[in-house]
Amino acid sequence: MSQEELNRQAFKEEAQDLLGELENALLELEESPGDADLIDRVFRAMHTIKGSGAMFGFDDIASFTHDVETVFDRVRNGEVAVGRELLDLTLAARDRIQDMLFETEGEDRDPERSKAILDGLRRYLGEAEAAPTPEAESPAESGDEESRFYRIRFKPPEDMFHTGGNPVHLLDDLGELGPCRILANLEEVPWLGECRAETCYAWWDVILCTTAPEREIHDVFMFVEDESELAVSPIAEPEELEGDQYKKLGEILVERGDISADGLKRALSEQKRLGEVLQESGLASAERVRSALAEQEAVQEIRGRRKESEAASSIRVAANKLDDLVNLVGELVTVQAQISQKVAAKKDPALTALAEELERLSDELRDSTLGIRMLPIGTTFSRFRRLVRDLSVELGKEIELETSGAETELDKTVLERMGDPLVHLIRNSIDHGIEPPEARREKGKPETGTINLSAAHSGGEVVVTIEDDGKGMDPKALKAKAVNRGVLSPEADLTDKECFNLIFEPGFSTAESVTSVSGRGVGMDVVKRAMDELRAVVEVDSVPGRGTAISIRLPLTLAIIDGLQVRVGGEHYVIPLALVEECVELQAQQVSGGANKRIIDLRGEIVPYVMVREWFEVPGNPPPIEQVVVTSTEWGRVGLVVDSVIGEHQTVIKSLGRVYRDVEGLSGATIRGDGSLALILDVPRLVRSAAQEAQR
Amino acid sequence: MAKTIMTVDDSASVRQMVSMTLKNAGYDVIEAGDGKQALGKLGGPVDMIVTDLNMPNMDGIELIRQVRANPKYKFIPIVMLTTESQAGRKQEGKAAGATGWIVKPFKPDQLLGVVQKVLR
Numbered sequence: 001m002s003q004e005e006l007n008r009q010a011f012k013e014e015a016q017d018l019l020g021e022l023e024n025a026l027l028e029l030e031e032s033p034g035d036a037d038l039i040d041r042v043f044r045a046m047h048t049i050k051g052s053g054a055m056f057g058f059d060d061i062a063s064f065t066h067d068v069e070t071v072f073d074r075v076r077n078g079e080v081a082v083g084r085e086l087l088d089l090t091l092a093a094r095d096r097i098q099d100m101l102f103e104t105e106g107e108d109r110d111p112e113r114s115k116a117i118l119d120g121l122r123r124y125l126g127e128a129e130a131a132p133t134p135e136a137e138s139p140a141e142s143g144d145e146e147s148r149f150y151r152i153r154f155k156p157p158e159d160m161f162h163t164g165g166n167p168v169h170l171l172d173d174l175g176e177l178g179p180c181r182i183l184a185n186l187e188e189v190p191w192l193g194e195c196r197a198e199t200c201y202a203w204w205d206v207i208l209c210t211t212a213p214e215r216e217i218h219d220v221f222m223f224v225e226d227e228s229e230l231a232v233s234p235i236a237e238p239e240e241l242e243g244d245q246y247k248k249l250g251e252i253l254v255e256r257g258d259i260s261a262d263g264l265k266r267a268l269s270e271q272k273r274l275g276e277v278l279q280e281s282g283l284a285s286a287e288r289v290r291s292a293l294a295e296q297e298a299v300q301e302i303r304g305r306r307k308e309s310e311a312a313s314s315i316r317v318a319a320n321k322l323d324d325l326v327n328l329v330g331e332l333v334t335v336q337a338q339i340s341q342k343v344a345a346k347k348d349p350a351l352t353a354l355a356e357e358l359e360r361l362s363d364e365l366r367d368s369t370l371g372i373r374m375l376p377i378g379t380t381f382s383r384f385r386r387l388v389r390d391l392s393v394e395l396g397k398e399i400e401l402e403t404s405g406a407e408t409e410l411d412k413t414v415l416e417r418m419g420d421p422l423v424h425l426i427r428n429s430i431d432h433g434i435e436p437p438e439a440r441r442e443k444g445k446p447e448t449g450t451i452n453l454s455a456a457h458s459g460g461e462v463v464v465t466i467e468d469d470g471k472g473m474d475p476k477a478l479k480a481k482a483v484n485r486g487v488l489s490p491e492a493d494l495t496d497k498e499c500f501n502l503i504f505e506p507g508f509s510t511a512e513s514v515t516s517v518s519g520r521g522v523g524m525d526v527v528k529r530a531m532d533e534l535r536a537v538v539e540v541d542s543v544p545g546r547g548t549a550i551s552i553r554l555p556l557t558l559a560i561i562d563g564l565q566v567r568v569g570g571e572h573y574v575i576p577l578a579l580v581e582e583c584v585e586l587q588a589q590q591v592s593g594g595a596n597k598r599i600i601d602l603r604g605e606i607v608p609y610v611m612v613r614e615w616f617e618v619p620g621n622p623p624p625i626e627q628v629v630v631t632s633t634e635w636g637r638v639g640l641v642v643d644s645v646i647g648e649h650q651t652v653i654k655s656l657g658r659v660y661r662d663v664e665g666l667s668g669a670t671i672r673g674d675g676s677l678a679l680i681l682d683v684p685r686l687v688r689s690a691a692q693e694a695q696r
Numbered sequence: 697m698a699k700t701i702m703t704v705d706d707s708a709s710v711r712q713m714v715s716m717t718l719k720n721a722g723y724d725v726i727e728a729g730d731g732k733q734a735l736g737k738l739g740g741p742v743d744m745i746v747t748d749l750n751m752p753n754m755d756g757i758e759l760i761r762q763v764r765a766n767p768k769y770k771f772i773p774i775v776m777l778t779t780e781s782q783a784g785r786k787q788e789g790k791a792a793g794a795t796g797w798i799v800k801p802f803k804p805d806q807l808l809g810v811v812q813k814v815l816r
Contacts, residue, residue, distance in 0.1 A: 003716055011709035047750055048707045051779045055801035056709065062801075162764065164744075164773035164795035169816055223796035223814070 004056075011056045015101055018045045022094050026087055033082040042090070043072040049097060060108035061100050064118070068093045071124045080124050089120045147178060147211045148234055149299055151256065154221065155203035155229035165224055167200060173220045178210030179305070181298030187287040203229075205291040207298040235299065246299045249274050252292040259284050319412065322373055329362075329369045330560055330652035334671050336362045337650060341673035366560055366650065370411070377455045377464070378406025380419050384426055384453060391430045398448040399434050405455035410462050414554055417534055418464070421527040425466050425550055426451065428524070433470030433548055443545065445469065458553070461578075467549040473542040475499035482508060500540035504528035535667045537634075537684050553634075553684070563651035563670070565678060566629060566642040569618040572678035574651050574670055575640065579631040579683050583645050586626040598694075600628060600639060609639030610690045612681075615665060631683050638687045649673075651680060664689040699815060700724040704734040704747035704759065705777065710800075714746055717804040718811065731759035738763065744815045745774045746798075746807075749785055757785075757792050764793035773814035777802075 022045040029038045046069040054062035068090060074080040096117060100108055108114055152174070156167045171182055182204055189201040208217070217232050218225065247255075250264045259267075259278065267277040275293065278284040336358055343355040381403045392399040434440075434449035441447055452467040475496040482488035482502045494502075502508055506525040531538050535555050542548040555561075563574035584602065586609075599608050609628055612618070628639040651670045660666060665686030672678050701723050703714040708729075715725045726742065728734035731754025734747065745763060749756035756776055763769045773795040778785055786797055795814050798807060 003720075007709060007713045007716075010712045014708045041752075044706070044750055044752065047779065051800045052707045052709050055713065161771055163790065163793050164771055164814065166816075169814070173813070227790070 008056045008058075011052050011058070012101060014052070015049055015097075018049055019094055019098050019101075021045050023091070026091055026094070029082055030084075030087055036076075039072065039076050039082070043069065043076050046072055058101070061097055064093070064100070064108065064114055065097060067118050067121050067125065071121050074124065085120075086124060089117060092117050093121070147209050149302075150206075150208045150210065150214070150217060151231075151233050151235050151295065152206040152208060152217065153203070153229070153231040153256070154206065156200050156224060157227035158199045158201070160200045160224060160227075161198050167202075167204070170220055170224070171204060171206070174206055174208055174217070177212045177216060177220075178208055179302050180206055180208040180210075181294055181302075182206050183291045183294045185287045185291060187285050205295070207235075207295045207302075209299075209302045235295075246296050246303075249289070249292055249296060252295055253278070253284055253288065256288075256292065258288045258292065322412070325369055326373065326560075329366050333362050333366055333560060333650045333652055334673075337673035338675070339673075363650070370560065373412045374409040375412050375415055376406060377408045377410050377415060377462070378403075380415055380422065381406050381453060383419075384422070387423060387426060388430060388451065391427065392434075395430065396436060397430065397434055398437055399430060399451060400448050401451050401453060403453045408455040408457060408462055410455075410554065414534055417530060418536070418552070418554065421530045421552075422453075422464070422466070424524070424527050426453070429466060429468040429470065429548070433468040433472075435471050439471075462554045463551055464554060465549060465551040467547065469547040472544040472546050472548050473500060473503075473540075474544045475542075478502050497540070500542055503540065504538070535682060561651050561653060561680075563649050563680065564629065565646040565649040565672070566612075566627070566640075567644050567646055568612050568616070568642050569620045571616070571618055572646070572672060572676070573612065573642070574649060574678050574680045575629055575631065575683060576651075576680070577648060579633065581630045581632050581637065584628050584630065584639075586628045586641055602630065602637070602639075605637070607637045607639050609641050610686065611641045613641070613643070615686065615690065631687075633684055633687050635687060635691065638683075640681070640683070640686075649678075651678075653680060698722055698724045699743040700726060700741055701744045701746060701811065701815070702726040702728060702734060702737065702742050704728045704731065704745065704751070704756070706730050706748065706751045710748065710777070713804070714807060717807055721808055721811075723811075730754055731756065731762075734759055735762055738766070738769070742769065742772065744772055744811065745769075746777065746811075747774065748777045749789065750779075757788050760789060760792040760794050775810055775814065 022042060025038050025041040025045065029035065029042065032038070046065055050062050050065040050069055053059075053065065071080065071086070072090075075082055075086075080086070096114055099110075103109075154167070154170070156165070156170075160167060174180055174182075183206070185203050185205060186201070188203070189195070195201075210217070214232060214234065218230075221228060221230050250259075250268065253259045254261050254264055263278075263283045267274060267281060267283060275289045278289055279286050340355050340359060343351045384403075385401055388399055388401040429451050434451070435443070435445075437447040440449065450469050452465070454467075455462060455464045457463075475494075476499075478499045479488065479492075479494060479502065482499075482505065483490050483492075485508060487502065487505045487508050488494075503524050504527070508524070528538060531552060537553040539551050539553075540548065541551075562577040564577050564580050566573050566575060584600070586600065598611070599606050601607075607630060613620075613622055623643050626641050626643060627645050628641050629645065630637050630639050649670075649672075653668045654670060655668050656663075656666065665682055666679050667682035667685075668680045670678050670680060701718050703711055703718070703725060704727075705711045705714065706729055711727050711729070715727055718725050726737055728737050730751040731747075733753075734745070735754070745759075747756045747759055751759075754762075760774050760776070763772075763774060774793065776786075776789045776794045776797045777800055778789070778797050779800045789797065796810060798810050
C-alpha cells in the first residue's frame with residue numbers, strides 16, 4: 001500500500017470514531033441543548049472530518065461538512081440556538097458523511113440528498129457565509145528569465161527570537177534566490193549596558209539580483225511580514241548608463257527615502273564628498289550612507305558579471321569563416337583516413353595507438369564543427385508569415401500559416417539553399433491550393449484556409465512538410481494536361497504518385513490562368529532542381545477537394561557524413577551509414593531466379609535487393625560469396641549487393657559537378673585514404689529508380 | 697544527529713501523515729494527541745513543534761504559550777496548523793509565540809518546505 005493509501009485508511013478509521021462521537025454528542029445535546037462542552041465536541045468532530053478529509057483527498061466530504069461546521073461555529077458563538085430541527089438536520093448530515101465515506105469511496109453519488117440537507121442547514125447561516133470558494137491556485141507569474149535588481153529593507157520585529165524565528169535564516173533564503181549583497185544596519189543597537197540579549201536590534205539592507213518574481217521574495221518573509229518593516233522594490237536600471245556608471249549616491253539615498261531631495265541639494269552645494277557632508281550635517285547616518293554606497297558597488301559588480309556571462313554565451317562569426325573551417329576539417333579527415341590506412345599496414349602498436357587517438361580527435365572536431373553550423377529552421381519560417389499575409393491580402397483569400405518544429409536544426413548551407421524553393425512552394429499553395437473564401441464556404445470548409453509548415457527529424461534526415469487544406473490536385477487532370485503540353489506521351493501508364501510528380505516537369509503548369517504570383521510554368525522545375533542539388537527527395541500527395549501535402553526529405557548536412565565503404569569489382573562506393581541497418585551474406589541460390597525474383601529471406605522477412613554491379617555496369621564477374629548491405633528506405637528495407645564490405649569511413653562529400661547530374665543513384669564522391677576516388681550512393685534515388693525499372 | 701520534531705494533533709490521521717512525512721525526511725518524531733499530552737511528553741530535546749490549534753483538553757494556542765514559558769524551548773520554532781486562512785486564530789497564535797503556520801489541507805511537500813524553512 002502506498003503511503004497515501006495508508007493515510008486514507010487511517011483517516012477512515014478515525015472518521016468512524018469521530019462519527020460515533022458526533023452521534024453521541026448530538027444525542028446528548030438533545031437532552032441538554034445549552035451545554036457548551038457538547039457543542040464544542042460536535043464542532044470539533046466536524047472540524048476534524050473536514051480538515052483531514054480535504055487533506056487525504058475526500059474533497060466531497062470536506063465541502064459538504066464545511067457548512068455543517070459553520071452552523072455549529074455559530075451555535076458555539078451563541079448566535080444560533082440548538083433546536084430539534086437543527087439536530088435532525090445534523091444527524092442526517094452525519095449519516096450522509098458516513099455513506100459517502102464507506103459506501104462510495106468518499107464520492108458524493110447522491111448530490112440531491114446532500115443538497116436537501118445543506119439547504120436546510122443554510123437557513124441557520126448568516127447571509128455572507130455561503131459555501132467556501134475553493135482557493136484558486138494563483139497562476140504562476142510568467143517566467144521572466146531576465147534577472148532584476150531588488151532593494152530590500154528588512155527590519156524584523158524586536159521579539160523575533162521569541163517566536164522561534166531567526167533573521168539570519170531569512171537572509172540565507174534570500175541568498176538562494178540569486179547573488180546578493182547584504183548590509184547590516186546597526187545604528188539602533190544600544191550601548192552594551194542597555195542591550196538585551198534576546199532582542200533583535202539590527203536591520204538589513206539587501207541588494208538582490210534575481211530572476212525570481214517579486215512574490216518569491218515576499219514568500220521568504222511570509223511568517224514575519226506582518227510584524228516586520230519590509231520594503232521590497234525593484235531597482236530601475238537606467239538604460240542610458242548601461243555598462244557605465246550606476247546611479248549616484250545621492251539618487252540612491254533619495255530613492256530609498258533616507259534623505260529628501262531638498263537635503264540632497266543643500267548637501268551638494270558644499271564642495272565635499274557627498275557622503276561626508278550628509279553624515280556631518282546629520283542628514284543621513286553613516287550606516288545609511290554606507291549601505292547606499294554598497295548598493296552602488298553591488299549593482300555594478302553583479303551587472304559586470306552578468307555582462308561577462310552574456311558576452312561568453314554567444315559570439316557572432318562571419319559565415320565564410322565557418323565554411324573555411326569545415327573545409328579544413330574535411331581535409332583533415334581525409335588525411336587522417338590516409339594515415340590510418342598506412343598505419344594499419346605497418347602493424348606498429350605505438351603508431352596504431354597514435355592513429356586511433358588522431359581518429360578520435362578528428363571525429364570530435366568534425367562533429368563540433370558541423371554542430372556550429374546547425375541552425376534552427378525557425379529562422380526561415382518567420383519570413384513566411386509575412387509572405388502569407390501579404391499574398392493572401394493581394395489575392396483576397398483568408399489564410400493562416402501554422403508552423404511546427406521550428407527548433408529542428410539543419411546545416412546552414414542547406415537552410416540557405418532551401419529558402420527560395422520553400423517560398424515557391426508556399427506561393428503555390430496560396431495561389432493554386434487555397435480557394436477564395438466564397439468557394440470554400442460552398443464546399444463546407446472554413447473560410448480561412450490553413451497552410452501547415454512543419455519540420456521534424458527522421459533518421460538521418462529532416463522532413464519539411466508544406467500542407468494546405470485547399471482544393472488539391474486531380475491526378476487524371478494532371479496527366480491530361482501533361483499529354484496536352486507534350487510533356488508526356490498519351491500511352492504512358494502512371495500511378496497517382498507519378499502523376500503528382502508531373503508538376504515538377506519543365507514546361508508544366510497547373511494554373512488555368514497566369515496570375516501575378518505564379519502559374520507561368522517555371523518554378524516547380526526550378527524547385528525540383530534546387531532540391532536535387534541538396535540531395536533532397538520531394539514527394540507530393542494530394543486528395544482532390546481536401547488539400548495537398550508536399551514533403552521534402554533533406555540530409556542533415558552537405559559536408560561530411562559517416563559512410564560505409566564497399567567494393568564492387570575495382571570500384572569503391574560509400575553508403576551513408578545512417579541508412580545502413582546490417583550486412584549479410586548473399587546465398588548463391590538466392591541469386592538465381594531471374595530479375596523479377598531478387599529477394600532475400602532476412603529472418604523471415606522478404607527483402608528485395610539491387611545488384612550494384614549490374615546497376616552501374618561494373619565489368620568483371622562477382623566473387624563466389626557476395627555481401628548484402630541492408631538499408632532502410634522509405635519503401636522499407638532494401639538490400640544492396642556488393643562484392644565486399646570494407647568498413648566505416650568518414651566521408652567528406654565532394655560534389656560531382658553538372659556532368660554527372662543525371663546519373664541516377666549517385667550523390668557525390670569522396671577521396672579515399674589512398675587518394676583514390678569513391679562514389680557516394682544516393683540510396684533513396686537508386687532504390688526508387690530500380691523499383692521503377694523493375695515495374696516496367 | 698537527527699533533529700526531533702513533536703507533532704501535536706487530535707486527528708490520528710493527520711498525526712500519522714505528519715509523522716510519516718517527517719520520518720521519511722530523516723527526522724525523529726514524537727506524537728501527542730493534544731496540548732496536555734504534548735506538555736507531558738516535553739522535557740527531552742525537542743527541536744521543533746508542529747501543532748494543531750483546535751484540540752480537546754488543551755488547545756494549540758495555550759500549548760504554544762506554555763512551551764514558550766519554558767526557557768528550554770523559548771526559541772525553538774513552533775508551527776501551527778490552521779484551517780482556511782483564519783486570520784484571527786493566526787494572530788492569536790503569533791501573539792502566543794508561534795513561528796509560522798501551515799494551512800490545512802496541505803501536502804507532504806508543503807510541510808517539509810515549512811520545516812526546512814524554520815528549522816536549521
